[in-house]
Amino acid sequence: MVALVNERIDREALVCCLRQDSDGAIVTFDGVTRNHSRGKAVLYLVYEAYESMALKQMYELRDQARQRWPITDMALIHRLGRLEIGESSVFVAVTSPHRRAAFEACQFGIDTLKRDVPIWKKEFYADGEAWIEGQE
Amino acid sequence: MKITVLAFASLAEAWGRKAAVMSFEKNPLTVADVLEAVCGDRSELARYRAILLLSRNGEFAKPDTPLQDGDEVAMFPPVSGGIN
Numbered sequence: 001m002v003a004l005v006n007e008r009i010d011r012e013a014l015v016c017c018l019r020q021d022s023d024g025a026i027v028t029f030d031g032v033t034r035n036h037s038r039g040k041a042v043l044y045l046v047y048e049a050y051e052s053m054a055l056k057q058m059y060e061l062r063d064q065a066r067q068r069w070p071i072t073d074m075a076l077i078h079r080l081g082r083l084e085i086g087e088s089s090v091f092v093a094v095t096s097p098h099r100r101a102a103f104e105a106c107q108f109g110i111d112t113l114k115r116d117v118p119i120w121k122k123e124f125y126a127d128g129e130a131w132i133e134g135q136e
Numbered sequence: 137m138k139i140t141v142l143a144f145a146s147l148a149e150a151w152g153r154k155a156a157v158m159s160f161e162k163n164p165l166t167v168a169d170v171l172e173a174v175c176g177d178r179s180e181l182a183r184y185r186a187i188l189l190l191s192r193n194g195e196f197a198k199p200d201t202p203l204q205d206g207d208e209v210a211m212f213p214p215v216s217g218g219i220n
Binding site: 049050052056113114115116117118119120122131132134 | 142144145146149187194214215
């Protein structure tokens with residue numbers, strides 16, 4: 001499953017739908033919103049995407065992972081809009097018969113998504129706000 | 137020809153809009169012509185010219201990428217990711 005969503009990411013449901021009886025491993029990465037950034041307290045965040053391009057790239061990323069590793073499937077979900085601290089902003093899950101491929105594909109999935117997919121976040125502080133671009 | 141121009145994140149705020157349909161007389165037209173029409177001599181957009189990413193119809197593009205009537209061109213800052 002590949003999706004951009006505006007509501008809470010249901011991690012359990014995603015993993016449940018991905019898993020097949022031939023799988024021996026499920027590796028997940030859960031990216032959660034943090035209450036601090038570069039020395040400032042963050043109150044909440046807003047995520048924005050170039051949705052059509054982001055989705056296209058996320059599908060390509062999943063296809064690349066399937067070609068490179070013997071995995072069963074990969075889910076890539078990113079949330080958009082306003083998020084409170086501690087909520088999941090991005091969730092990657094990989095299922096595979098064996099764990100090594102699942103670990104490697106999951107790391108590839110989140111690293112590539114964060115580097116290449118056109119999604120931006122804006123942090124809101126007590127005294128202002130800032131887009132985080134090209135860095136973290 | 138008519139081109140839909142999109143901007144995102146801080147670039148949209150600096151431009152003051154997220155989307156516009158712009159008409160061009162020039163033919164052939166390239167992504168660079170659209171960039172020039174948007175940024176022109178606007179100082180608040182000047183700092184983006186060296187760093188912004190460009191796309192045509194959802195695929196990364198270069199300034200010399202040619203355009204056709206009805207194309208969608210997006211301009212955006214580097215994404216929020218990073219390596220941490």
